[in-house]
Amino acid sequence: MGRPPCCDKVGVKKGPWTPEEDIILVSYIQEHGPGNWRAVPSNTGLLRCSKSCRLRWTNYLRPGIKRGNFTDHEEKMIIHLQALLGNRWAAIASYLPQRTDNDIKNYWNTHLKKKLKLQTGTEGHESRDDDGLCSSASQSISRGQWERRLQTDIHLAKQALCEALSPEKPSILPDQLNPTSNIGFMNFAKSESQSSSTTTYASSTENIAKLLKGWVRNSPKSASSNSAVTQQSFNNNNFTDGGGTESTSSDETPSTKADNKNNINCMELPEAFESLFGLESFDSSNSELSQSMSPDESCSFFQDHHLPDCKQEPSTAQMSLLEKWLFEDQQVKDYNLISDLKLDENTHNIF
DNA sequence: AATGCATGCAACCGCGCTCGC
DNA sequence: GGCGAGCGCGGTTGCATGCAT
Numbered sequence: 569m570g571r572p573p574c575c576d577k578v579g580v581k582k583g584p585w586t587p588e589e590d591i592i593l594v595s596y597i598q599e600h601g602p603g604n605w606r607a608v609p610s611n612t613g614l615l616r617c618s619k620s621c622r623l624r625w626t627n628y629l630r631p632g633i634k635r636g637n638f639t640d641h642e643e644k645m646i647i648h649l650q651a652l653l654g655n656r657w658a659a660i661a662s663y664l665p666q667r668t669d670n671d672i673k674n675y676w677n678t679h680l681k682k683k684l685k686l687q688t689g690t691e692g693h694e695s696r697d698d699d700g701l702c703s704s705a706s707q708s709i710s711r712g713q714w715e716r717r718l719q720t721d722i723h724l725a726k727q728a729l730c731e732a733l734s735p736e737k738p739s740i741l742p743d744q745l746n747p748t749s750n751i752g753f754m755n756f757a758k759s760e761s762q763s764s765s766t767t768t769y770a771s772s773t774e775n776i777a778k779l780l781k782g783w784v785r786n787s788p789k790s791a792s793s794n795s796a797v798t799q800q801s802f803n804n805n806n807f808t809d810g811g812g813t814e815s816t817s818s819d820e821t822p823s824t825k826a827d828n829k830n831n832i833n834c835m836e837l838p839e840a841f842e843s844l845f846g847l848e849s850f851d852s853s854n855s856e857l858s859q860s861m862s863p864d865e866s867c868s869f870f871q872d873h874h875l876p877d878c879k880q881e882p883s884t885a886q887m888s889l890l891e892k893w894l895f896e897d898q899q900v901k902d903y904n905l906i907s908d909l910k911l912d913e914n915t916h917n918i919f
Numbered sequence: 920a921a922t923g924c925a926t927g928c929a930a931c932c933g934c935g936c937t938c939g940c
Numbered sequence: 941g942g943c944g945a946g947c948g949c950g951g952t953t954g955c956a957t958g959c960a961t
Binding site for chain 2: 582583584585619620623624627628670671674675677678679
């Protein structure tokens with residue numbers, strides 16, 4: 569026989585994660601690093617399957633995730649990367665290291681699909697949505713037209729990337745695209761929350777951070793005692809917040825989904841991961857994270873996020889890909905579609 | 920104010936690939 | 941080489957929330 573049996577399906581808990589479960593999982597990963605997911609439920613006592621633990625970590629708990637609204641540039645990148653790569657969300661996410669594939673997928677399905685539908689009508693992009701890049705047999709547009717559109721898309725994507733990477737553009741936060749910079753998704757969430765819709769993602773993560781902070785400060789016993797306690801502190805802190813008067817973001821209002829879901833308290837921000845991950849601040853860069861991890865850990869950490877080459881310094885790898893893509897464009901002009909596709913194949917090798 | 924509908928997100932499910940025995 | 945478990949990914953679903961009536 570091969571490996572020991574997977575986690576039992578019997579008695580496996582499903583549904584939303586509780587703050588207590590999050591704490592247990594994060595604490596465990598802090599200690600052991602991500603990976604070996606099969607051992608996580610048994611070692612932590614979590615009544616979750618390994619898959620669920622991995623998903624929770626990669627999509628929600630891991631540091632460096634930027635939550636909240638997608639910027640225009642991210643949006644453009646997603647649109648054009650989707651045009652290039654199809655529904656390979658993990659591959660697309662590798663260009664947006666602060667976003668999870670699930671996040672991007674959700675955003676695509678909920679926002680961009682509709683947006684593109686409105687902009688382009690029901691054909692074109694839409695058929696690509698469902699079938700990916702190459703299965704366009706049923707498309708009404710000719711291949712030539714399609715290629716021309718793709719060229720335009722690529723050009724626009726590169727333009728967007730150029731703008732995004734340009735340091736002179738004050739409107740673009742450097743850490744929105746530069747994985748080497750401070751992640752600062754808390755700050756991002758704050759700034760983003762000023763725009764129209766709320767950022768329940770950010771809210772959730774922030775609050776988990778807060779909860780974790782409380783967890784670290786208090787004994788695990790007290791923190792995990794019961795949900796009534798967390799609810800109590802949640803309420804208390806919301807009152808002290810003055811009903812969201814100066815709460816750092818609009819998403820800290822008690823009405824947000826995640827808050828309700830997780831009953832997470834609103835203790836002050838965010839050194840939770842600081843203590844958990846040994847970081848100076850949770851806004852610290854990925855490199856700091858790497859420092860706090862062993863090389864293997866950080867490698868697996870970034871491997872976990874589908875970066876093309878974990879042997880490289882991950883952020884460097886990311887930037888070099890983008891830069892390469894951009895810089896080549898300056899030499900190879902727009903007509904050179906094939907080289908772009910080749911570059912994509914070479915650099916990603918994801919399929 | 921109450922109800923129903925639409926939306927968005929977190930999580931689950933199933934499949935395919937990889938790896939260990 | 942075959943078998944089975946682990947892992948990763950994409951698709952889908954369930955549910956909470958927001959909005960319109």
